[in-house]
Amino acid sequence: MRHGASTDSAATYVVDDTLATDSITTPSPQKKTPFFKKVGNAFVRLFEWFSDVDTTYIEPQKYNYTAMIQNTNTYERYRITSSQGNDFTFAPEPKIKFGPYFGWRWLFLGYTVDFNELGKKSRSTEFDLSLYTGMFGIDLFYRKTGSNYKISYASFDSNNSINTRPLKNIDFDGINVGIKGFNLYYIFNHRRFSYPAAFSQSTIQRRSSGSWLCGLGYTKHSLKIDWDKLYTTVANRLGEDVAERYMDSNLKMKEIKYTDLSVSCGYAYNWAFAHNWLAAASLSMALGYKNATGNENSDVLSFHDFSMDNFNIDGVGRFGIVWNNMRWFAGMSAIVHSYNYKKPRFSTNSMFGSLNIYFGFNFNRKK
Incomplete structure (x- = not known):
């Protein structure tokens, strides 16, 4: 009896070992996730972490894609003053542009064209690419204006002793301006305040809230002025004697280029004054560190005139009103x-x- 019991026990042990061996040698197959899909999933999780919000204040976007038509009306003004009192302001006629925009979640891409300038050599263009989350945002931009400017203001001394009204709104095609760069900003109260709700319509602000902002910016400016053409315009309108006596040669530059590195701070507020309605305002002041150089062909301005040690105050203001029911806006x-x-x-x-x-x-x- 004892021997039989021992045999039964051994038999049982062998069977269990066999089952264990089979379990190890025949694992269930597992599918490997492609590398690029892993990277994509990680990026989406990171974005969702950045976009975490208090849903009593902000309603997240429920759709993946956005299509939009936008009318853009632009205004520009460029002012140049000299130490001797010359003061010129140039501004083109306001531009009316139309263009399509398309968005996918946090990416928003658009292009606008001034249809009044189609076919002309001097054509203005704008290109914008924006990335928005609840926590931070970045704007990339490229802007190139035409040369169809007017002289909106002119003065030769602080006493305005010379009548410059004959120069008012005179066409002046001797100026050309360009700007390109980016702005990066951080939103402190990002769980309750939605900057995108006001300016990219990717969320809805359900309750009023505000936030402090801080940011970094980089822009590269170029300003080309035909000084000889400006001198001729003044001489033709006001007389050669006035141009020769009062035109300041310090403004005799062919081109000004400067790079602007800035640190900004500001405050923004979203007012949810009615269901699906939002009014927004923000103002940021920036301390800009500028490095500028004059055109190498200029016989007046030199690198010394545009030293690296140069700080100025810049600013940006944003205002908006939007109706958004999530499907339409x-x-x-x-x-x-x-x-x-x-x-x-x-x-x-x-x-x-x-x-x-x-x-x-x-x-x-979204599913």
């Missing part, structure tokens, strides 16, 4: 930029802004 927004550069012999100020009126819809609901 419409609204308008205004953005104004101001850049300053000052030296003892001359200074420049550039200001440009846009008023956007848009209408669009979201589609492809």
Whole structure:
């Protein structure tokens, strides 16, 4: 009996070992996730972490894609003053542009064209690429204006002793301006305040809230002025004696180029004043560190005139009103930029802004 029990016990042990061996040698097959899919999933999880919000204040986007038509009305002004009192302001006629925009989640791409300038050599273009999350945002932009400017203001001394009204709104095609760069900003109260709700319509602000902002910016400016043509214009309108006596040769430059590195700080507020309605305003001031160089062909300005040690205050303001029920949206927004550069012999100020009126819809609901 004891021997039989021992045999039964051994038999049982062999069977169990066999089962264990079979379990190890025949594992169930597992599918490997492709590398690029892993990277994509990680990026989406990272974005969702950045976009984490308090849903009592912010309603997240429920669709993947956005299509929109936008009308953009732009205004520009470029002012140049000299130490001897010359003060010229150039501005083109306001431009009216139309263009399509397309968005996928946090990416938003658009292109606008001034149809009034199609076929002309001097054509202005704008290109914008924006990346928005609840926590931070980045704007990339390229802007090139035409040469169809007017002299909107002119003065030769602080007393305005010379009548310059004959120069008012005179066409002047001797100026050409370009700007390109990016702005990166961080939103402190990103769980309750949605910057994209006001300016990219990718979320809805359900309750009013505000936030402090901080950011970094890089822009590269170019300003070309035909001084000889400006001198001739003044001589033709006011007389050769006035041009020869009062035109300041410190403004005799062919081109000004400067790079602007800035650190900004500001405050923004979203007012949810009615269901699906939002009014927004933000203002940021930036300390800009500018490195500028004059055209190498200039016989007046040198690298010494544009030293690296140069700080100025710049600013950007944004205002908007939008209706958004998540499926459809419409609204308008205004953005104004101001850049300053000052030296003892001359200074420049550039200001440009846009008023956007848009209408669009979201589609492809998230699962």
